[in-house]
Amino acid sequence: xxxxxxxxxxxxxxxxxxxxxxxxxxxxxxxxxxxxxxxxxxxxxxxxxxxxxxxxxxxxxxxxxxxxxxxxxxxxxxxxxxxxxxxxxxxxxxxxxxxxxxxxxxxxxxxxxxxxxxxxxxxxxxxxxxxxxxxxxxxxxxxxxxxxxxxxxxxxxxxxxxxxxxxxxxxxxxxxxxxxxxxxxxxxxxxxxxxxxxxxxxxxxxxxxxxxxxxxxxxxxxxxxxxxxxxxxxxxxxxxxxxxxxxxxxxxxxxxxxxxxxxxxxxxxxxxxxxxxxxxxxxxxxxxxxxxxxxxxxxxxxxxxxxxxxxxxxxxxxxxxxxxxxxxxxxxxxxxxxxxxxxxxxxxxxxxxxxxxxxxxxxxxxxxxxxxxxxxxxxxxxxxxxxxxxxxxxxxxxxxxxxxxxxxxxxxxxxxxxxxxxxxxxxxxxxxxxxxxxxxxxxxxxxxxxxxxxxxxxxxxxxxxxxxxxxxxxxxxxxxxxxxxxxxxxxxxxxxxxxxxxxxxxxxxxxxxxxx
Amino acid sequence: xxxxxxxxxxxxxxxxxxxxxxxxxxxxxxxxxxxxxxxxxxxxxxxxxxxxxxxxxxxxxxxxxxxxxxxxxxxxxxxxxxxxxxxxxxxxxxxxxxxxxxxxxxxxxxxxxxxxxxxxxxxxxxxxxxxxxxxxxxxxxxxxxxxxxxxxxxxxxxxxxxxxxxxxxxxxxxxxxxxxxxxxxxxxxxxxxxxxxxxxxxxxxxxxxxxxxxxxxxxxxxxxxxxxxxxxxxxxxxxxxxxxxxxxxxxxxxxxxxxxxxxxxxxxxxxxxxxxxxxxxxxxxxxxxxxxxxxxxxxxxxxxxxxxxxxxxxxxxxxxxxxxx
Numbered sequence: 001x002x003x004x005x006x007x008x009x010x011x012x013x014x015x016x017x018x019x020x021x022x023x024x025x026x027x028x029x030x031x032x033x034x035x036x037x038x039x040x041x042x043x044x045x046x047x048x049x050x051x052x053x054x055x056x057x058x059x060x061x062x063x064x065x066x067x068x069x070x071x072x073x074x075x076x077x078x079x080x081x082x083x084x085x086x087x088x089x090x091x092x093x094x095x096x097x098x099x100x101x102x103x104x105x106x107x108x109x110x111x112x113x114x115x116x117x118x119x120x121x122x123x124x125x126x127x128x129x130x131x132x133x134x135x136x137x138x139x140x141x142x143x144x145x146x147x148x149x150x151x152x153x154x155x156x157x158x159x160x161x162x163x164x165x166x167x168x169x170x171x172x173x174x175x176x177x178x179x180x181x182x183x184x185x186x187x188x189x190x191x192x193x194x195x196x197x198x199x200x201x202x203x204x205x206x207x208x209x210x211x212x213x214x215x216x217x218x219x220x221x222x223x224x225x226x227x228x229x230x231x232x233x234x235x236x237x238x239x240x241x242x243x244x245x246x247x248x249x250x251x252x253x254x255x256x257x258x259x260x261x262x263x264x265x266x267x268x269x270x271x272x273x274x275x276x277x278x279x280x281x282x283x284x285x286x287x288x289x290x291x292x293x294x295x296x297x298x299x300x301x302x303x304x305x306x307x308x309x310x311x312x313x314x315x316x317x318x319x320x321x322x323x324x325x326x327x328x329x330x331x332x333x334x335x336x337x338x339x340x341x342x343x344x345x346x347x348x349x350x351x352x353x354x355x356x357x358x359x360x361x362x363x364x365x366x367x368x369x370x371x372x373x374x375x376x377x378x379x380x381x382x383x384x385x386x387x388x389x390x391x392x393x394x395x396x397x398x399x400x401x402x403x404x405x406x407x408x409x410x411x412x413x414x415x416x417x418x419x420x421x422x423x424x425x426x427x428x429x430x431x432x433x434x435x436x437x438x439x440x441x442x443x444x445x446x447x448x449x450x451x452x453x454x455x456x457x458x459x460x461x462x463x464x465x466x467x468x469x470x471x472x473x474x475x476x477x478x479x480x481x482x483x484x485x486x487x488x489x490x491x492x493x494x495x496x497x498x499x500x501x502x503x504x505x506x507x508x509x510x511x512x513x514x515x516x
Numbered sequence: 517x518x519x520x521x522x523x524x525x526x527x528x529x530x531x532x533x534x535x536x537x538x539x540x541x542x543x544x545x546x547x548x549x550x551x552x553x554x555x556x557x558x559x560x561x562x563x564x565x566x567x568x569x570x571x572x573x574x575x576x577x578x579x580x581x582x583x584x585x586x587x588x589x590x591x592x593x594x595x596x597x598x599x600x601x602x603x604x605x606x607x608x609x610x611x612x613x614x615x616x617x618x619x620x621x622x623x624x625x626x627x628x629x630x631x632x633x634x635x636x637x638x639x640x641x642x643x644x645x646x647x648x649x650x651x652x653x654x655x656x657x658x659x660x661x662x663x664x665x666x667x668x669x670x671x672x673x674x675x676x677x678x679x680x681x682x683x684x685x686x687x688x689x690x691x692x693x694x695x696x697x698x699x700x701x702x703x704x705x706x707x708x709x710x711x712x713x714x715x716x717x718x719x720x721x722x723x724x725x726x727x728x729x730x731x732x733x734x735x736x737x738x739x740x741x742x743x744x745x746x747x748x749x750x751x752x753x754x755x756x757x758x759x760x761x762x763x764x765x766x767x768x769x770x771x772x773x774x775x776x777x778x779x780x781x782x783x784x785x786x787x788x789x790x791x792x793x794x795x796x797x798x799x800x801x802x803x804x805x806x807x808x809x810x811x812x813x814x815x816x817x818x819x820x821x822x823x824x825x826x827x828x829x830x831x832x833x834x835x836x837x838x839x840x841x
Contacts (some may be wrong), residue, residue: 385703
């Protein structure tokens, strides 16, 4: 018996999942948006005192199912049952009243109000603003609520002063203040670092042990392995795994279930020995990075590794003119490349693939096609006239090749899942005819396994086409697997250089400054 | 291919047409049925004459709105164009004076555009300042009183003449619409305006020259407005420092009524035209029905807010959820 099962047994003195009635179940749920069928028969049963992980690629229908469970969307067909009674949810308020409490990925606390006032927000919202006085909440009450999640902060402190992880715990505590039967956590660890994740998981276990069903949505399979008692998988809007005990499925099986086929580890072809394309000398941005010197060959993928604050991300951005530089020089094919000017860099054949999709990547309201062609407008035009046909001929094959789903070039970009948006951003760079250098800044951030593999292939393809590729990734395993060489950065300087294959742990040791 | 395929195509085309076009058609039908003498050739020509000036201003406004900006300065652009043109007719002759008027507008647009693009000042404040200062300058140039234009065939033809069988103002607006349409739909510059309006940071990182495109948006926008100013000048036959002060606001209202969002990155030429025609028809109907002009202002104001409300409801519905609730 694994430690996980032992823990699950210990947490559950009576009954098993199959004997007790489900806290909340959804059966045969169907939901369409226009012509897109987001869900076609999804089934999910959450039992009291379990952590239930829901996984699936972006676009598999996870968020739609979750929205239906919390009343934010109404299903076209299918039934919801709470305990033993059928459930109809007209709004999130109905769901909260029924004991189904969502904790949002984007925090919804009011930063200027105190912890206590934030804890009371649901109570206030439940009543009419004009009728009745708000319920009083003493500091002792607030402390008791916070204790449920193992949080010990001053209830009078403004929420804005708490760390992100603490705020998230306050938000969970607020949800538990109601008669909470089901807690829904949508990617709660997305913005947390490892220590904070541990703290969150301790709170989740505590909540589970008092009998609440916890639905846990995450892309990170390692976390699921750690926290989940059972797991369900959605693919193309259908349930392909319905609440199997976590210990019974390996991570590899999970990935295969999610993407629908086996995964094979591809190997990137080695770059030609000669042909240096990019030469970086003495690149310095005070306080961020200093005196960087390296070169990249045609066809080579160079990984810049570094923890947050190491300057690695900024250094990669600086290559594309997207981060200002004080000193140093860049040379591309022997020609000097102006720094701090994305327009000039673009003109010289430098492409940028951003990971911050919403802030720096997509053009909301505009079609996938328009989003994909944004960096090639000059090539697709003659004398300022845009050639629609040329644009489609250039971009559509790429959309097919990177299997953008749905294959609907005219659909506004925000209607695509995060992974597919990221594929479109990759196409924006790949479609550039004269691309000499591709700077990819955390290109697979928040992207599911299927899209991640496609992005990796896209980077390898760019390299195979003769471009130099420089990648920064917050996922060190990915970076090491993807790159020909890895430069480790710490405190703005290159502290070690590796040729792959190399053990991730040795790179990590260099990043953290630990003795190898 | 089945016989029903073309019908299906028409059906999807109709479904894709902006809602404001339906509103326009409905309004036309209602006014034609309810308001006497509305649907006569004479009256509709009149509507088109009024619409022509508003349309020119609205095209200029829309170009800036698409980039995510706003241009209040069109009120003073019209006045300065008018004053400069009339001042220069005696010394330069009509056509050169008209050109000088246009250059004035270009200068205003260039100042607005430079401040917005290079100094990254908010368009709202930049163009508001330009609106106030421009009126001041126009007033200064003519000593605060309207300046009568010398009799000039070139100038009067702009308002009274015909071109290709159409009154000149309508012909100018029609040509301007074609330019506006092609610019937004078929050029790299127009595409860049949409991209910048949708996400300026992403546009910069994609290698687009955001600053140049913003500068050109304000200049091109001002040129459309200058055309409106010249026609107005010809109509009143004088250089007026206070010519049509509500023009920028009516132009913004027309864009909003047509369904152009003020957040940038969206809006089509057809929507702008529909908004302009809706405003012009309402203004005309109010006159025909002998209502007070105050009623007209209230109607346009209410309609502007109503149109934005309808847009908001339509936008919110699909994605209401999770983050909105």
